[in-house]
Amino acid sequence: MSPQLNRSPIVVIDRNCRLPVSFTQEERLRAGARRSMTLAAVIRFDGDMDTQLLRACLDELIERHENLRVSFGLDSDGGYVNLASSLAGYYRESVIPRGTPDWDRFSAACDMITAHQREEFDITRPPLFRVLLVRLSVTSYLLNMAMDHIIADGRSVDILVRDLLAIYSARSVGREPALPKIPAQYLDFAAWERSVLRGEFYGRHASYWKDRLARVGPIPPSGLTDPEPPGGPAAGGIVRASISGREKRQLDQLLKARGIGMVPLVSAALKAAVITKRVGMTDGERWNVGFMASAANRGHPATREAFGYFATPIVLYSEFDVNPTLEEMFEREAAAHLQALRYQAFPHALVIKELAPQLYGARHRDEVPDVAPYVQFAVEELKEHGDQQLATRELRAERIRIRRNVIPGGGLRFIGTASGERLSIDLLYRTDLYREQWAQHLADTTGHYLRLMISESASRLEPMR
Secondary structure (H helix, E strand, O other): OOHHHHHOOOOOOOOOOOEOOOHHHHHHHHOOOOOOOEEEEEEEEEEOOOHHHHHHHHHHHHHHOHHHHEEEEOOOOOOEEEEOOOOOOOEEEEEOOOOOOHHHHHHHHHHHHHHHHHOOOOOOOOOOEEEEEEEEEOOEEEEEEEEEHHHOOHHHHHHHHHHHHHHHHHHOOOOOOOOOOOOOOHHHHHHHHHHHOOHHHHHHHHHHHHHHOOOOOOOOOOOOOOOOOOOOOOOEEEEEEEEEOHHHHHHHHHHHHHOOOHHHHHHHHHHHHHHHHOOOOOHHHHOEEEEEEEEOOOOOHHHOOOOOOOOEEEEEEEEOOOOOEHHHHHHHHHHHHHHHHHOOOOOHHHHHHHHOHHHOOHHHOOOOOOOOOEEEEEEEEEOOOHHHOOOOOOEEEEEEOOOOOOOOOOEEEEEEEEEOOEEEEEEEEEOOOOOHHHHHHHHHHHHHHHHHHHHOOOOEOHHHO
């Protein structure tokens, strides 16, 4: 984000006036997309749980983060926010049925949570935040917090988990929770965004993306086709590849030596895999690859602890020379990633308006004839979060992840998850467009190129097709 934007203060707006939506939210509202796009966090609790205290802590969490209490109105001006003073009907509890074998209780709880996450939200009616507490036994629970994506992003989910555990830890011993201050809420950010993205700032950011994406547009086609597509109704499938142990440590050492994160390395490997699987394209087309990635868009200090939909899609686009080395691909991708982050304050919704207004809202609609299949890309580096732990002797908490099959927008969604000595490569795919065998080969090929970057980075891509 521009230093000048960082210095522009985010002021608290009057809650009694018309409450604005952000540019990112407006795109979804104008697309008429009411269908649910759910984010979720699952926490496992083991020990002596005070469920009444937990409910009170959730109420306190909702009071702290007002964006949990919003819904949306639709009008010709792009929509507006309805803010409630409290939130009703968001909490429920469930118990594993009697007679369920001990070895099957966790699986049954996961099924309940998956069903809870699949329940649709109507963004015009609260709540857009729901909680399900499943009791596995007298001393074991799973808590699922689900919310519509229009009110939150991935970082916001992390903040919710951290704050809930901090509040419970403090209240269980009669103390006030020690939480970071929130200088401005998301509604304040939405108003600030509209006030600063105009004039010179708007023009400079729009010009960058127009130049950068002139050859591929704001939703770059993947160029990937399965020669034997299964057809049938659209559904979601998932395959996985992984790197662990010594190889993962070597990847970490490589990144440390370069002083960069995991994203450009994994992105370069996936782009190498995509290039090898493309068919029927000229060299000029085959070697130019773009993904739909996500940027946190929290450059302003006032946004660091706030809950909301700050993140925006960004296009990670690279033009490679024919037959580059893997080292050259890595370096080009690192530069492209850094450059894209410098312009993340200009949301993708505005990029589409400038480059291809006919595609505005396309990502939020199920079927758009003018949009070719594309790749969504994300890498998450999980670390031991000391601020996401319970500070009580009686109760232990652990955030867990439950894999669920969803239909990925664009046809393919690549999720890399780095944790400790393991890098998992999950590829979600549309089962009507791609076979499981085809998707598994793409995931495995990505892992293959990651390994080559460790040991044979001077290798060239072309001979490995």
